[in-house]
Amino acid sequence: MTKALQVSNVEKVYGGKFGSATRALAGVSFDVDRGEYVAIMGPSGSGKTTLLNCIATIDRPTSGSVVIDGTDITHMRSQQLAQFRREQLGFIFQDSNLLDTLSCRENVALPLTIAHVHAGEIDDRVSRIADALGVTDVLEKFPYQVSGGQKQRIAACRAMVTNPTLVLADEPTGALDSKNSKLLLERFDALNKTYGTTILMVTHDSYAASYCQRVLFIRDGRIFTELRRGDLARRVFFDQIMGVVATIGGGQDDVL
Amino acid sequence: MFFRLALGNVRKSARDYTVYFITLVLGVAVFYAFSTISDQASFLSTDTRAVILVVGEFMRGVTVFLAFVLGFLMVYANNYLVKRRKREFGLYQLLGMTRGQVSVVLFCETAIASIASFLIGLLTGVLLSQLLVFVTAALFGDRVTNFAFQFSPMAAAFTLGCFVLIFLVMLAFNLHMLRKVDLADLMGASRKNERVKVRSLPATFLFGLVGIALIAWAYYRLTRDGLPFDSLDGLGTFSTTTGIVCLGTLVFFYGLSGILFHIGRAFRGAYYRGLNMFTVRQLSSRVNTVSVSMAVISFILFLAIMAVSGGMGICSGLDADVKTSSPYDASLVFSYAENGVDDTRQITPANQVLENAGIDFSSIASQLAYANVYYSDLVGGGNLNVQALSEASGVSPDFIGDSSGSVDYSSMSMCLMTQSDYNKLCALNGLDSVQLGEDGYLILSSYSATMTNFDSGVMAAGTQISVGGHTLSPVSDSAGSGLSSTISNVGSSFDIVVVPDDLVKGAELASTVVDMNYSVGTEAGDAYFSKATSILSDQANPDGALSGFSYGLRSERVHNNRMSSAIISYLAIYIGFVLVIACAAILAIQQLSSVSDAISSYRLLADLGCPRSMATRSLLAQTLAFFLLPLVVALAHTSVALYQLIRVVSLFGSSSWTNAIVTTTIAFVAVYGTYFVITFLTARGIVTTHTSRARE
Numbered sequence A: 001m002t003k004a005l006q007v008s009n010v011e012k013v014y015g016g017k018f019g020s021a022t023r024a025l026a027g028v029s030f031d032v033d034r035g036e037y038v039a040i041m042g043p044s045g046s047g048k049t050t051l052l053n054c055i056a057t058i059d060r061p062t063s064g065s066v067v068i069d070g071t072d073i074t075h076m077r078s079q080q081l082a083q084f085r086r087e088q089l090g091f092i093f094q095d096s097n098l099l100d101t102l103s104c105r106e107n108v109a110l111p112l113t114i115a116h117v118h119a120g121e122i123d124d125r126v127s128r129i130a131d132a133l134g135v136t137d138v139l140e141k142f143p144y145q146v147s148g149g150q151k152q153r154i155a156a157c158r159a160m161v162t163n164p165t166l167v168l169a170d171e172p173t174g175a176l177d178s179k180n181s182k183l184l185l186e187r188f189d190a191l192n193k194t195y196g197t198t199i200l201m202v203t204h205d206s207y208a209a210s211y212c213q214r215v216l217f218i219r220d221g222r223i224f225t226e227l228r229r230g231d232l233a234r235r236v237f238f239d240q241i242m243g244v245v246a247t248i249g250g251g252q253d254d255v256l
Numbered sequence B: 001m002f003f004r005l006a007l008g009n010v011r012k013s014a015r016d017y018t019v020y021f022i023t024l025v026l027g028v029a030v031f032y033a034f035s036t037i038s039d040q041a042s043f044l045s046t047d048t049r050a051v052i053l054v055v056g057e058f059m060r061g062v063t064v065f066l067a068f069v070l071g072f073l074m075v076y077a078n079n080y081l082v083k084r085r086k087r088e089f090g091l092y093q094l095l096g097m098t099r100g101q102v103s104v105v106l107f108c109e110t111a112i113a114s115i116a117s118f119l120i121g122l123l124t125g126v127l128l129s130q131l132l133v134f135v136t137a138a139l140f141g142d143r144v145t146n147f148a149f150q151f152s153p154m155a156a157a158f159t160l161g162c163f164v165l166i167f168l169v170m171l172a173f174n175l176h177m178l179r180k181v182d183l184a185d186l187m188g189a190s191r192k193n194e195r196v197k198v199r200s201l202p203a204t205f206l207f208g209l210v211g212i213a214l215i216a217w218a219y220y221r222l223t224r225d226g227l228p229f230d231s232l233d234g235l236g237t238f239s240t241t242t243g244i245v246c247l248g249t250l251v252f253f254y255g256l257s258g259i260l261f262h263i264g265r266a267f268r269g270a271y272y273r274g275l276n277m278f279t280v281r282q283l284s285s286r287v288n289t290v291s292v293s294m295a296v297i298s299f300i301l302f303l304a305i306m307a308v309s310g311g312m313g314i315c316s317g318l319d320a321d322v323k324t325s326s327p328y329d330a331s332l333v334f335s336y337a338e339n340g341v342d343d344t345r346q347i348t349p350a351n352q353v354l355e356n357a358g359i360d361f362s363s364i365a366s367q368l369a370y371a372n373v374y375y376s377d378l379v380g381g382g383n384l385n386v387q388a389l390s391e392a393s394g395v396s397p398d399f400i401g402d403s404s405g406s407v408d409y410s411s412m413s414m415c416l417m418t419q420s421d422y423n424k425l426c427a428l429n430g431l432d433s434v435q436l437g438e439d440g441y442l443i444l445s446s447y448s449a450t451m452t453n454f455d456s457g458v459m460a461a462g463t464q465i466s467v468g469g470h471t472l473s474p475v476s477d478s479a480g481s482g483l484s485s486t487i488s489n490v491g492s493s494f495d496i497v498v499v500p501d502d503l504v505k506g507a508e509l510a511s512t513v514v515d516m517n518y519s520v521g522t523e524a525g526d527a528y529f530s531k532a533t534s535i536l537s538d539q540a541n542p543d544g545a546l547s548g549f550s551y552g553l554r555s556e557r558v559h560n561n562r563m564s565s566a567i568i569s570y571l572a573i574y575i576g577f578v579l580v581i582a583c584a585a586i587l588a589i590q591q592l593s594s595v596s597d598a599i600s601s602y603r604l605l606a607d608l609g610c611p612r613s614m615a616t617r618s619l620l621a622q623t624l625a626f627f628l629l630p631l632v633v634a635l636a637h638t639s640v641a642l643y644q645l646i647r648v649v650s651l652f653g654s655s656s657w658t659n660a661i662v663t664t665t666i667a668f669v670a671v672y673g674t675y676f677v678i679t680f681l682t683a684r685g686i687v688t689t690h691t692s693r694a695r696e
Helices: A048-055 A078-088 A104-114 A119-132 A148-160 A178-195 A234-248 A251-255 B002-012 B014-035 B037-043 B046-084 B086-094 B099-139 B153-180 B183-187 B189-194 B201-225 B232-266 B276-289 B291-325 B350-356 B386-393 B419-428 B449-460 B522-538 B554-597 B599-607 B612-649 B658-692
Strands: A005-014 A022-032 A037-041 A063-068 A089-092 A166-170 A199-202 A214-219 A222-228 B330-336 B365-375 B415-418 B440-444 B465-467 B470-474 B496-499 B509-518 B546-553
Touching: A005 A048, A022 A048, A022 A063, A022 A222, A037 A048, A037 A178, A037 A234, A048 A063, A048 A166, A048 A199, A078 A089, A089 A148, A104 A119, A104 A148, A104 B276, A119 A148, A119 A178, A148 A166, A148 A178, A178 A199, A214 A234, A222 A234, B002 B014, B002 B099, B014 B046, B014 B099, B014 B153, B014 B554, B037 B046, B046 B086, B046 B153, B046 B554, B086 B099, B099 B153, B201 B232, B201 B612, B232 B276, B232 B291, B232 B612, B276 B291, B276 B554, B276 B599, B276 B612, B291 B554, B291 B612, B291 B658, B330 B522, B350 B509, B365 B419, B386 B449, B415 B419, B419 B496, B419 B509, B440 B449, B449 B470, B465 B496, B509 B522, B522 B546, B546 B554, B554 B599, B554 B612, B554 B658, B599 B612, B599 B658, B612 B658
Parallel strands: A037 A199, A037 A214, A089 A166, A166 A199, B415 B496, B440 B470
Antiparallel strands: A005 A022, A005 A063, A214 A222, B330 B509, B330 B546, B365 B415, B365 B509, B440 B496, B465 B470
């Protein structure tokens, strides 16, 4: 079986030939297996957002390759990219980014209608994923009528309703209080375990990262180290993560 | 330093400024171009010149009205701009700039944008006015005699004056906003804008239905009661109807979002397809927020369409009028008062009067006809009037507003003319002569369309009349056929019955008509004719029977008609187009601001893998619907109102409206469509730039 994601030697250089170039990514390589739940951590400016953008097909790496489900996406044309994004990727943003004018149900249904999924099938799929994320009772409401935590879970529904190969989450707990963060992360965990959803999350938050099976740390555009949770209790894993964050430095400044 | 900041700001928010620019440029251009009308006179022949000067005076008055519309537009566009940038102004203050300094920046920005658009607008206006010379010439049926590129400092100064005034008002608004609004509000402006005002959908759906019902009721009332033509009671009903249609339109637009949504949801399969759901929701939310202004816009559009098509309709009516009301080059009519009991008046025959005065029309006219018209009372037994004929024939006259009309036609007596006199007029008009035989008659009608219909009905029913003891039967069933139903160029006379020659014996002479077609040029003919009429008016009235004489020259009629038609068409086009530009600009501003508000939505759609073509289609559908909704409502109102108007106008004389309406529609769609296209392209540009850039 192919890996969900293979990143090999990805470099990204910003700046022109004449001006001073900034190297955001200096050769990053890692793999994500199917059904894995991975976090990427690192201080500001370490290149994690650039990395996520390269994987999300929003940005193009200067060199190296990103292969998702066996397909190299670095040389795709924009038309193909749109289709690829639609079929293989799901996005969750820091601010839930729901459309104000659509009801929650319609927000979740949106990726399906864009993909021209048959209308009869849509309601079923929306209800199923909403049930899994515990937002069934707010489906008929509008985004401005529900809480921030519920919004973020609706956004998660939208990202996962298409059964994507890879769900990319960019600081999903960034705008949530600790109670709602916990709720969301537990749901992610459950979905990952029950349905084998592959999740790649970029985060500042050691607490959020401690829910994952593996944490990649990047610094100055390189993979600094990685931690595997294995069978460790979440609390113990959290302490380990905190240890690495302290070593990397800078990260602490960001957190506080 | 402030100036540089302002310049940078204008450049940075060039896209926000686009609609503002376009509106100002168009406004200034139209403003200038129409102010130059009186200056255009010098390019045209002397005849037209005098007319144009009058038109110019009229236009200047209307321009003041236009200045108000334009001023409102500029303030509106400016508010839109400032609202989008509130946060930025808040930031300046947060960084330590005083309010005064921020005001200076805002002043510089507004000034830069306004001066730039004024200059471009003036340039466009100068070019437009060159074009307008030819349009004017065409309107007057004249040719441009000595064309040269022209710039009118007067018109430019006038435009500048109005513009500066508007600019000051706009500035006052801006400064007021800065002074009044708290820093916290400025900084929170963007957050506040995002809050979407949504009313409950089932309630709005009901509102929508009520609105449709009200509009339908108003249409029904208007169709039943007609327009209030010369009647005060009618005016009251009409005001109520207008009130109902206003309220209906307002309520309809208020509830439109609910209707749109329910229609969308009714087709579930289509609703859950592509971006249809997004399109419907987006549109419904927009309509919800701007329902009041949409209702107002649809009313202004209605006014504009009515102004333009009404104006053009009147013009084409005037054109047709020359052909029917002045069939001869010149006419002279001697009228005599009615004695009533028996004919004891001593009347010198018209040809004798002319001969005595030394006037010989045969020197200018090869075709000359004398025709006598007689009062019918002494020979017709007083039965030749609408009331009697209606009773005899069973045809009832269809007068609109008849009961309350200012003129009571029903008891007015018709006059008589002999068959041979009538045939002389026919010959003059190049028509076949009629043969009445021993006992035939024919009614001539040019008084009004209603009378013509009635007379034709009477003859078609085979109604018999009695003149001088003879019973006569109609020989035709059409009263308005042929130009000879108009017996002279002088006014429109009431109905005339043509009878066999010997039946007018004993009838009193009512008038003698002298019609002629020139054998010489129009100018020479008119000159001789005018001299003749002045000789006649200097003469005493020897018999006392002559109550007066009147005359009509076709050239004069053509001239007068051209003048009124030019004034009316200018006013109609001007007002109509300014209103259309205003509406389209407001719609454009609203649509563009909604698109920039929704930019994050489009970015999200792109992230979800929505192809750009799909997003563009949705945008097109939204923009199109946004522009079409008020237009459709306005057109519905217009069609009902125009239908009524045509019915009223046909009372005065039939006119061809179709051409006017078609021309109006095309010009109208062109302007409106241009705005639509610009709006769509700009909106697409906004969406494309924001979605193609990488997400931060």
